[in-house]
Amino acid sequence: xxVISQKPSRxxxxxxxxxTIQCQVDSQVTMMFWYRQQPGQSLTLIATANQGSxxxxxxxxxxxxxxxxxxxxxxxxxxxxxxxxxxSSIYLCSVSQGARADTQYFGPGTRLTVL
Amino acid sequence: xxxxxQAQTEIxxxxxxxxxxxxxxxxxxxxxxxxWYKQPPSGELVFLIRRNSFDEQNEISGRYSWNFQKSTSSFxxxxxxxxxxxxxxxxxxxxxxxxxxxxxxxxxSGTQLTVLP
Numbered sequence: 089x090x091v092i093s094q095k096p097s098r099x100x101x102x103x104x105x106x107x108t109i110q111c112q113v114d115s116q117v118t119m120m121f122w123y124r125q126q127p128g129q130s131l132t133l134i135a136t137a138n139q140g141s142x143x144x145x146x147x148x149x150x151x152x153x154x155x156x157x158x159x160x161x162x163x164x165x166x167x168x169x170x171x172x173x174x175x176s177s178i179y180l181c182s183v184s185q186g187a188r189a190d191t192q193y194f195g196p197g198t199r200l201t202v203l
Numbered sequence: 204x205x206x207x208x209q210a211q212t213e214i215x216x217x218x219x220x221x222x223x224x225x226x227x228x229x230x231x232x233x234x235x236x237x238x239w240y241k242q243p244p245s246g247e248l249v250f251l252i253r254r255n256s257f258d259e260q261n262e263i264s265g266r267y268s269w270n271f272q273k274s275t276s277s278f279x280x281x282x283x284x285x286x287x288x289x290x291x292x293x294x295x296x297x298x299x300x301x302x303x304x305x306x307x308x309x310x311x312s313g314t315q316l317t318v319l320p
Contacts, residue, residue, distance in 0.1 A: 089250070129312075130294065130310045130311065130312045130313050131248075131294070131308075131310045133307060133308070178246055180248060182248075191238065191250055191253050192250075192308055193250055194240075194247060194248035194249075194250075195247070196245070196246065196247040197246040197247055197248075199246060
């Protein structure tokens with residue numbers, strides 16, 4: 089499986105600021121996804137990062153709050169904009185090699201605390 | 204709509220005991236995939252197994268085994284002779300055949316397993 093890295097691994101931010109999280113894969117992948125895991129909760133899909141086009145967002149998530157880029161097949165960024173304490177979560181990227189039936193492998197996650 | 208239920212929020216066992224984590228799913232599709240992931244305290248999500256809906260054979264991998272029963276819509280996970288390093292949150296997940304451009308994973312709420320020495 090691909091090796092996935094995320095930067096930063098953790099951060100503490102002030103209310104009203106923005107943070108960009110990077111996800112880097114060591115090989116080209118077809119699909120990249122971004123998830124949020126609020127404290128003590130399960131994972132919720134934020135969006136699918138599409139290479140060369142706008143991300144596909146899930147219900148309840150909007151581009152203005154979570155802009156996503158995917159300039160190539162190995163890299164994506166998620167920005168958490170105008171943060172509030174409710175955005176304190178683990179943010180995880182995942183990748184899969186195909187759109188159908190393929191397993192998603194996850195990065196190590198970014199632990200975000202918003203004060 | 205697809206749904207995954209992990210009724211056990213927390214389980215605590217003593218080392219070397221066997222433990223079974225339950226997973227019940229709902230889907231209207233005939234083709235779907237089931238997964239188990241492990242999330243240790245460090246936070247990363249580790250893939251354990253994938254099963255497709257046409258393969259009901261049980262699987263064993265070392266101390267881990269999985270019991271897939273379509274009749275009861277369950278995909279349970281057993282750890283034999285548990286160890287302290289097995290302490291983690293375990294997630295069951297379901298994926299259906301995509302109608303659009305991407306497959307989605309629906310996760311259960313997770314089971315926190317604590318193995319005491």
